[in-house]
Amino acid sequence: MGASGEAGVKDIVDAFPFIADHVSLLLGKAASQLGVAAIAMVIALAVAVPLGIWLGHVHRGSFLAINVSNVGRALPSLAIIAVLIAPLGLGRSTLIIALVVLAVPPILTNAYTAVDGVDRDVVDAARGMGMRERDVLLRAELPLALPLLFAAIRTAAVYVVATVPLGALVGTEGGLGDIIVDQASYRLPGVLGAALCVAVLALGVDALFAGLQRLVTPRGLRARIDYAAVQTEASAY
Amino acid sequence: MILAQSSQPVIPNFGAGSSCERENGAFCWSWVRDNWSDVLWPALREHVVLTLLAVVIGFAIAFALALFAHRRGWVERPVTITTGILYTIPSLALFQLLVPFTKLTTLTAEIALVSYTLLIIFRNTLAGLRGVPDDVRESARGMGLSRGQLLWRVELPLALPSIVAGVRIATVTVISLATVAAFVVNKGLGAPIFDAIQRSVFKTELFAAGGLAVALALAADALLVLAQRAATPWARAGRPA
């Protein structure tokens, strides 16, 4: 379980022909990596978003929401995978459960702070105009909370995609990580090529979600989007 | 899965230890007791050293960059983009990509770990410095504080909570990723984790090493919260009576 030391800079150069020659293998592994990440993200979102939004809407549970994140952020990813393997065994589901455990805290906390932090005057005005509670949430709070919420989702998505390869380290399905840890089969150029692909994949997911984040931001708030991102990432990990 | 290239040969000790260990029970205290001083404690110590070194070096670099960006605004963008990319590259990939340059050394591990601290510390330091209220800065200048005095006596103390928050996040991030560092250098709590996987998923060792890493992260986090409180007595002062 480790990389080989017999490496030279030349191997980095050889990584590119490897990538060119193994497009379908790499795409397959990338797809499986994204697949595992997507399953984990869907579960994490289903748990964390409604709970966070609801807590934020009623302005309750700040202690829970903030501390879940503080503890969750501190959890070491590989250690969590290891600890879960002990009772659950090696397997895709163990990895997915670990990823969910790691992704829920930042999403939950930021969903909470996003809704909780919506300008109280705006919410007051919405109520004052006679909006029902459901409309206050759907038409005032959520649109204003979306940029921050998406910033959190973006952070979590990148984190999850980046963590899947660790699965390969402990012998479960790890997408492109399967290649990185298998130098016996793929030789060093293959390992480096896969590492490059993992890096590109993570950056690509980040860019994709950055675009989504921009799309969901109401026009009037766009100038503030960078600020929202700073806020989330500062509190996400 | 490839075979380990750890310094000492791995001898599965199923059969050597207690019946709990032979049957790979859920958690065997006897193994922890027997292997604390030879396996777990050294790994924990190495983990702490790896982390401290990375945070200290990362802080020095990111802090200097933040001070520079505070003076010259154009610096922020290129630094944020560069450190942001480093931060986004998955750890396993970054460790592996460094191997051709710096081989399987502690240096490789540290370069990667340091690179994960930069974005957070840089951004939090800069945000803290920029968050100093204009009127405070104005009155400081008006009383004749030089730029250096303004920075060291006013701006940095006021930025301290944000800076420590950044160090806190960076520290737990490094503790997390330092487990992965065992992929390139047989050190830290990642080493017993990989060892346990090799030994047909030896549960006790997995649980003990993983648990130690989690405990270390939570302890470091709590310690830094306390440090933050101690460093900012004014933040705890109450409202007017």
Add this chain to the structure above:
Amino acid sequence: MPPADTAQTEAAELEFRDAVKRYPGADRNAVDRLSLTVPAGEICVLVGPSGCGKTTAMRMVNRMIDITDGDILLGGRSVRQRDPTQLRREIGYVIQQIGLFPHQTIGENIATVPRLLGWPKARLGERVGALLDLVGLDRTLRERYPSQLSGGQRQRVGVARALAADPPLMLMDEPFGAIDPINRERLQDEFLRLQAEIRKTVVFVTHDIDEAIKMGDRVAILREGGVLAQYGAPEEVLTRPADDFVARFVGADRGLKRLALSRLSELDLDAVNGRRPDLRLPAGMTVRDALSEMLASAGSDALVVDDGRELGIATLDAVAGLLSRESA
């Protein structure tokens, strides 16, 4: 209040000499050839509508803003020749938001400039205590943090901090602008009492003409573009506005405002001669307030008393007489 340690440095004369500020790219000057002299120990209020350059003019004095042309002399020395940080340590500076350092105690805040000047510790401690007394704050507040103080207390700390190194000149930029009206009046009165004691040269910026008239030994009215419209004692500005702009700026009620500048004791009082009006007013009351009282009592005369001594009878005619006397 112990006068200890408060007035060592002589107040200094301040002179603007054709001072000009022009921002790069602006199509006209922010301050336009401003010339005026503030005699040592007097309060000069710079007042005018927003955009008249009053704050800019003030900030050129301690070089928070650099002069484009002309000069400013403090105690006869050009500020342009001075190192800005050294210069600023010799000039007290109070701004509207106060800008206390949130991470330092009140004592540390007040000691800022003396510490920069390297005063010994014992002298710092003494000075902080004396200043807290001077601005009417309890000495126990020195260990508190700014967040623990009320707005009025913070403003007093701001003034104490500006006075700490006993500067020959104080610059005050709308120092009471963020305080509610009742406390503002109290702080104004306190500052005037303080000034009577310490006799600093003060440049005071405000947009409020009433505050300008109350606080100023001299009032400089600036119009847009940083042009000095009139410079003189408050009475003069009220009595003989230099032009329509000044007349409009000081307001149609400038007659009433003038009454606020005089005390009852300054009126031509009638002899008491056995008359006993029900309305008794203290001699130290402003004529404006007295007039208001007299009108509220259906135009009654008032017996003016000073510490129980009856000085005479104030009448509406006497009030009118005061106005005609001064405008003559």
